[in-house]
Amino acid sequence: MRARQVLYTAGFIAALLIFWQALYWIFGARVLTPPWTTFANAWNMLKMPDYWPDLGESIRAFLIALIFAFGMGTIGGIVIGAWRACSEVLEPLLVNINTVPKVALYPVILLIFGLGIWSKVVFGVLHGVIPIMISSIGAVRNVNPIYVRCGRTMHLTHWQMLRRVWVPACVPEIFSGLRLGFSLTLLGTIFGEFFASQKGVGFLLMNAIDLRNIPTIMSLILILVVFAVLSNSALLAVDRRLHRTQA
Amino acid sequence: MPDATRTVHARVEGVTRIYPGRSGQPPVNALGPIDLDLYKGEFLSIVGPSGCGKSTFLELLAGLAEPTAGTIEFEGRAVRGQVPEGVGVVFQEDSSFPWLTVWDNVAFGLENEGVDPAETKRRTDFAVGFMGLTDFAKSYPAQLSGGMRQRVCIARTLVLQPRLILLDEPFAALDQQTRLLMGDELLRLWRETGATILLITHALDEAAMLSDRVAAMSARPGRLLEIIPTGWPAERDSRIVEDARFGTITARLWTILRDESMKAIGRTESRESA
Amino acid sequence: MTRYAWMRLGIVVGAGVILEILCRTGVIPRLIMIPPSEMLASAWQILASGEFKGDFYFSLLNIAFAIGLSVAGGFLTGLAIYSVPLLRATLEPFLTSYSAVPPIIFYPMLIVIFGLNRIPQIIIAVMFGLVPMAINTINGLYRIRPVFLKVGRAHRVSALASVFRIQLPAAAPYLFVGVTLAVSYSVIGVISTEFILSASGIGHQISFAYDNYDNRAMYGLVVLLLAIATLLNSTLRYYSHRMLQRWTR
Numbered sequence: 033m034r035a036r037q038v039l040y041t042a043g044f045i046a047a048l049l050i051f052w053q054a055l056y057w058i059f060g061a062r063v064l065t066p067p068w069t070t071f072a073n074a075w076n077m078l079k080m081p082d083y084w085p086d087l088g089e090s091i092r093a094f095l096i097a098l099i100f101a102f103g104m105g106t107i108g109g110i111v112i113g114a115w116r117a118c119s120e121v122l123e124p125l126l127v128n129i130n131t132v133p134k135v136a137l138y139p140v141i142l143l144i145f146g147l148g149i150w151s152k153v154v155f156g157v158l159h160g161v162i163p164i165m166i167s168s169i170g171a172v173r174n175v176n177p178i179y180v181r182c183g184r185t186m187h188l189t190h191w192q193m194l195r196r197v198w199v200p201a202c203v204p205e206i207f208s209g210l211r212l213g214f215s216l217t218l219l220g221t222i223f224g225e226f227f228a229s230q231k232g233v234g235f236l237l238m239n240a241i242d243l244r245n246i247p248t249i250m251s252l253i254l255i256l257v258v259f260a261v262l263s264n265s266a267l268l269a270v271d272r273r274l275h276r277t278q279a
Numbered sequence: 280m281p282d283a284t285r286t287v288h289a290r291v292e293g294v295t296r297i298y299p300g301r302s303g304q305p306p307v308n309a310l311g312p313i314d315l316d317l318y319k320g321e322f323l324s325i326v327g328p329s330g331c332g333k334s335t336f337l338e339l340l341a342g343l344a345e346p347t348a349g350t351i352e353f354e355g356r357a358v359r360g361q362v363p364e365g366v367g368v369v370f371q372e373d374s375s376f377p378w379l380t381v382w383d384n385v386a387f388g389l390e391n392e393g394v395d396p397a398e399t400k401r402r403t404d405f406a407v408g409f410m411g412l413t414d415f416a417k418s419y420p421a422q423l424s425g426g427m428r429q430r431v432c433i434a435r436t437l438v439l440q441p442r443l444i445l446l447d448e449p450f451a452a453l454d455q456q457t458r459l460l461m462g463d464e465l466l467r468l469w470r471e472t473g474a475t476i477l478l479i480t481h482a483l484d485e486a487a488m489l490s491d492r493v494a495a496m497s498a499r500p501g502r503l504l505e506i507i508p509t510g511w512p513a514e515r516d517s518r519i520v521e522d523a524r525f526g527t528i529t530a531r532l533w534t535i536l537r538d539e540s541m542k543a544i545g546r547t548e549s550r551e552s553a
Numbered sequence: 554m555t556r557y558a559w560m561r562l563g564i565v566v567g568a569g570v571i572l573e574i575l576c577r578t579g580v581i582p583r584l585i586m587i588p589p590s591e592m593l594a595s596a597w598q599i600l601a602s603g604e605f606k607g608d609f610y611f612s613l614l615n616i617a618f619a620i621g622l623s624v625a626g627g628f629l630t631g632l633a634i635y636s637v638p639l640l641r642a643t644l645e646p647f648l649t650s651y652s653a654v655p656p657i658i659f660y661p662m663l664i665v666i667f668g669l670n671r672i673p674q675i676i677i678a679v680m681f682g683l684v685p686m687a688i689n690t691i692n693g694l695y696r697i698r699p700v701f702l703k704v705g706r707a708h709r710v711s712a713l714a715s716v717f718r719i720q721l722p723a724a725a726p727y728l729f730v731g732v733t734l735a736v737s738y739s740v741i742g743v744i745s746t747e748f749i750l751s752a753s754g755i756g757h758q759i760s761f762a763y764d765n766y767d768n769r770a771m772y773g774l775v776v777l778l779l780a781i782a783t784l785l786n787s788t789l790r791y792y793s794h795r796m797l798q799r800w801t802r
């Protein structure tokens with residue numbers, strides 16, 4: 033079964049690459065660069081020191097945003113979730129706020145934080161923190177009360193309850209939230225770089241538009257796509273393992 | 280009906296159902312061979328241990344599944360591939376459509392067949408009233424109890440005036456008291472419509488108290504071991520349990536089926552340990 | 554309204570009041586934020602005067618196109634994937650990972666190919682919204698209880714009638730979730746592309762106002778944008794809630 037799945041995935045990727053190549057043959061170099069060339073360009077780009085400051089800037093912004101989003105999201109969510117009244121009030125509010133297109137607030141953030149790395153970080157955090165918080169609240173609140181009662185009948189100490197009941201029960205759902213938050217934070221940070229930045233991968237992409245530099249545009253897109261897919265797949269694998277213990 | 284005119288309403292001959300094995304597994308003989316004559320207007324129950332193929336049998340008779348071998352006839356015509364006109368089916372799980380009101384649920388079959396609105400209204404109102412759902416006609420199934428929802432499903436089947444009604448453990452999800460009352464409802468339905476009824480159930484007492492005949496099915500592959508006529512009068516209800524014969528019949532059923540039930544469990548156990 | 558709902562309202566109003574005070578007293582400089590009351594006044598004025606009418610039409614039309622294409626395309630894609638087992642086996646893992654890649658990164662490429670007009674914007678918005686709709690369509694069809702289809706057969710319902718009388722209604726809650734997501738993402742897709750680079754549209758005007766330090770216009774437009782999005786989402790959520798109430802105990 034697994035082997036068949038791998039086969040299908042490989043087949044699909046191959047089909048995509050062939051499709052890409054075919055588009056190139058139809059539309060020409062003014063519009064696209066073919067797969068092999070793009071991969072080669074991307075690889076060269078990663079090796080060239082010229083690009084490292086921008087790559088570094090992007091990675092830094094993303095990591096900082098991730099730390100804030102994960103930290104604030106999980107801790108905030110757990111605290112809110114643990115206190116019933118608080119979660120009853122706040123959770124619907126958070127869900128509502130989440131449906132608001134956060135893009136609308138971007139100019140406001142720029143005004144407050146200026147054009148540097150912190151705007152990007154806040155963009156990223158803004159996208160990721162609320163879903164993570166909602167997930168964490170749900171994880172804590174949805175712990176089956178039976179488990180807690182079992183723990184009490186076994187006279188577990190507070191610390192033991194935490195370690196052996198609460199944490200294992202909450203972790204899978206919190207992690208799913210983190211996985212989602214990861215992608216959203218990435219979205220926010222990249223968007224920040226598009227909108228207002230003088231450095232970073234997003235900025236390079238915007239720059240390349242003016243120069244109509246197709247090869248650069250496609251290589252950068254490829255780098256971003258590969259990064260996003262690989263990191264998400266890794267997180268997904270961990271997510272699946274964590275959820276194996278769930279029904 | 281008081282004295283079932285012994286015309287054969289549906290006939291099953293040499294029917295088997297074999298499921299092909301999944302990759303590498305041997306084929307599963309789910310049912311058969313079965314021979315059964317269903318007489319017009321009778322109330323027949325089939326009881327048997329879990330997994331013996333009772334539901335499969337019902338689906339074959341209804342035309343929802345095809346037998347691997349053998350013939351099935353309803354009113355003299357072969358049943359193949361689709362549910363014949365005149366046959367109604369009530370399923371085990373609640374199958375009322377949650378997106379329709381009770382009234383719309385019941386009217387579903389008529390509207391599907393394009394019956395004109397006035398006629399639809401008349402027949403639907405009647406079926407809804409017959410099953411005691413008039414006060415709930417505008418409610419949605421989600422707002423009703425399990426027993427009421429099954430009544431909706433029965434009304435939905437009734438409205439098409441079927442001559443043969445097949446019920447697959449319709450009361451399985453209900454508590455015992457509700458079951459007994461629903462049994463009385465079923466008897467009333469049977470008397471007033473004159474339809475032939477085939478009831479699949481795992482409850483021996485239910486079969487014994489409701490039916491004209493009870494067929495005991497063996498463990499898988501299900502075969503009919505014995506058919507016990509009850510001899511009850513048509514005007515009966517759940518209080519028939521006071522009759523001494525009720526105990527005898529139920530005891531006889533259990534004698535036949537106790538071994539079969541143990542076989543069913545035993546088989547499950549050995550399969551698990553394999 | 555429940556006690557908790559009042560508290561929520563209180564929090565929102567309270568936040569607004571605090572913001573108003575902070576702005577009016579100068580703790581938050583005007584260059585960064587104008588008081589919420591002035592934001593609302595500006596929004597009202599823009600609406601009444603029809604100041605940015607052309608841009609609103611441009612954006613709303615794009616959003617409408619994007620919603621239509623996302624919902625229709627997503628539904629058909631989901632239907633196709635659900636019906637063809639090979640497609641399902643191949644594509645399902647990709648669908649769930651689709652959200653990993655922010656479609657916005659393709660915008661530069663599309664601009665170079667199609668030019669700076671509504672086409673790249675709509676394409677990006679559809680890239681945002683189509684897949685969630687497809688996923689929910691697949692889910693919805695998958696979760697149709699088999700007994701409903703059996704009831705259809707017991708009533709001798711034709712295949713076509715079964716689709717419209719049983720399958721679509723049975724899948725409706727999930728389809729609705731898909732539509733809600735498609736709407737949300739279409740708005741996000743269109744507006745964000747307008748922010749980044751566009752010749753017209755609400756997003757473009759907000760960006761323009763930002764560049765020119767025109768906080769009045771900028772905040773007014775932001776408020777209107779939030780109002781439109783909230784209106785759309787609330788309407789959808791209201792109907793979704795009503796549907797769910799009928800369906801569940």
